[in-house]
Amino acid sequence: MGIHIVLTADRAGVIPTAFTANIGTRIVLRLAGESEYAAAGVDADILDHSAGGRAVVNGYELQVAVPGGVADLSAQSTRIEALAVRLREAGLPDAEPVERLAGFIPSSDLPATVAGRPGFGVDDETLGPVGIPLDGLFVVTGPFGSGRSTAMTTAIRAFRVAHPEFAAYLLVARKSALAGATAWTEASTDADDAEALASRLATLLEQSSAMPLDPLIIVIENIGDFEGLSAESQVARLLKAARRAGVPVLAEADTVTAPAAWQVYSELKTARAGIVLQPEESDGLGLFRVPFPRVTRTDFPVGRGILVDSGKLARVQVAWSGPIAIDR
Known part of the structure; x- marks a missing residue:
């Protein structure tokens, strides 16, 4: 149906068992200890001494890119806003927001x-x-x-x-x-x-x-x-x-x-x-x-x-x- 879901977790153990079987791809970044890597199905030493943003995907190492190639968050935000302007000018519609039930309804x-x-x-x-x-x-x-x-x-x-x-x-x-x-x-x-x-x-x-x-x-x-x-x-x-x-x-x-x-x-x-x-x-x-x-x-x-x-x-x-x- 074209619907993609992205989940984030600070450690593998917090992901509910019911979700685990439905996760098709895992991006494993640097974790806190050997047991966390074992739970994620990754060798414990594979990301030792790696730079931030280094990950393991389907058995391969991957360096995650950042907008503009800089670590500064404000610079990344500026690049993302500029990208959004170009996409709108190209005719792409804004993504529909995911609404939630309000706590106050007149x-x-x-x-x-x-x-x-x-x-x-x-x-x-x-x-x-x-x-x-x-x-x-x-x-x-x-x-x-x-x-x-x-x-x-x-x-x-x-x-x-x-x-x-x-x-x-x-x-x-x-x-x-x-x-x-x-x-x-x-x-x-x-x-x-x-x-x-x-x-x-x-x-x-x-x-x-x-x-x-x-x-x-x-x-x-x-x-x-x-x-x-x-x-x-x-x-x-x-x-x-x-x-x-x-x-x-x-x-x-x-x-x-x-x-x-x-x-x-x-x-x-x-x-x-x-x-x-x-x-x-x-x-x-x-x-x-x-x-x-x-x-x-x-x-x-x-x-x-x-x-x-x-x-x-x-x-x-x-x-x-x-x-x-x-x-x-």
């Missing part, structure tokens, strides 16, 4: 919808926009400081833009970071309010087969806050009723504290879609029953995670839709 850069779904973030593989699957239960989870509140705010605002006709209800047991995310149809302010609102909505949804419902979305903030409260059973009841009625639910859960609210957490495990921010390898099976690839939390900046959609996985950077009161 939601204004995304379309309102992606394949009919509210715009939510950018895919690491395609660098294209990703929509949030909110046709059922969607769970946003991750450790403290991973950007859960930002992701929830982005999801809420994107959904309201795509579906302004939906009524929106917020259930929260303690101080809310999402109170200003949108104009709520109704929002609880404490655990007692949440219990009453969850009970009322659950009853409404349980009766939906006999009485048509106006479209609505339910948002549940920080599931772990309901641990041990009387509201927990009503929130679990609401989740079950919403699942049976096909009502979209957006739920936030801390990977550490959420399992303690077991009544609600057991309902979260029915989710077919969600995002785990700054994940660990074990997080996929714990909630979505989908194995994650080998990952470490340090590979994911704030707001980046693994999006799960009916068993399919994608690494996604969530868009930023504006400041929020409290970020988790």
Whole structure:
């Protein structure tokens, strides 16, 4: 296909075994010791007392050329820039840059919808926009400081833009970071309010087969806050009723504290879609029953995670839709 890949390494041992079999040509420059030469398949004394830039390629010695034939880096840079000018004048196009997933993406850069779904973030593989699957239960989870509140705010605002006709209800047991995310149809302010609102909505949804419902979305903030409260059973009841009625639910859960609210957490495990921010390898099976690839939390900046959609996985950077009161 005309694609060439060049890898560099300061010693042979750092090249992953999976790559080694696919390397067609090696340019071996002077190394630190005999064991390094042995690992590279080169005689240990072949480059002793050699000048800089001397290498071994396919068993032959090679002196690497430098632009202008001088060792001064500024002079080499000048020669390379002059060469670039001549190549452009000859009609050669500039090489396309290799782009990478940005760590900050304003939601204004995304379309309102992606394949009919509210715009939510950018895919690491395609660098294209990703929509949030909110046709059922969607769970946003991750450790403290991973950007859960930002992701929830982005999801809420994107959904309201795509579906302004939906009524929106917020259930929260303690101080809310999402109170200003949108104009709520109704929002609880404490655990007692949440219990009453969850009970009322659950009853409404349980009766939906006999009485048509106006479209609505339910948002549940920080599931772990309901641990041990009387509201927990009503929130679990609401989740079950919403699942049976096909009502979209957006739920936030801390990977550490959420399992303690077991009544609600057991309902979260029915989710077919969600995002785990700054994940660990074990997080996929714990909630979505989908194995994650080998990952470490340090590979994911704030707001980046693994999006799960009916068993399919994608690494996604969530868009930023504006400041929020409290970020988790």
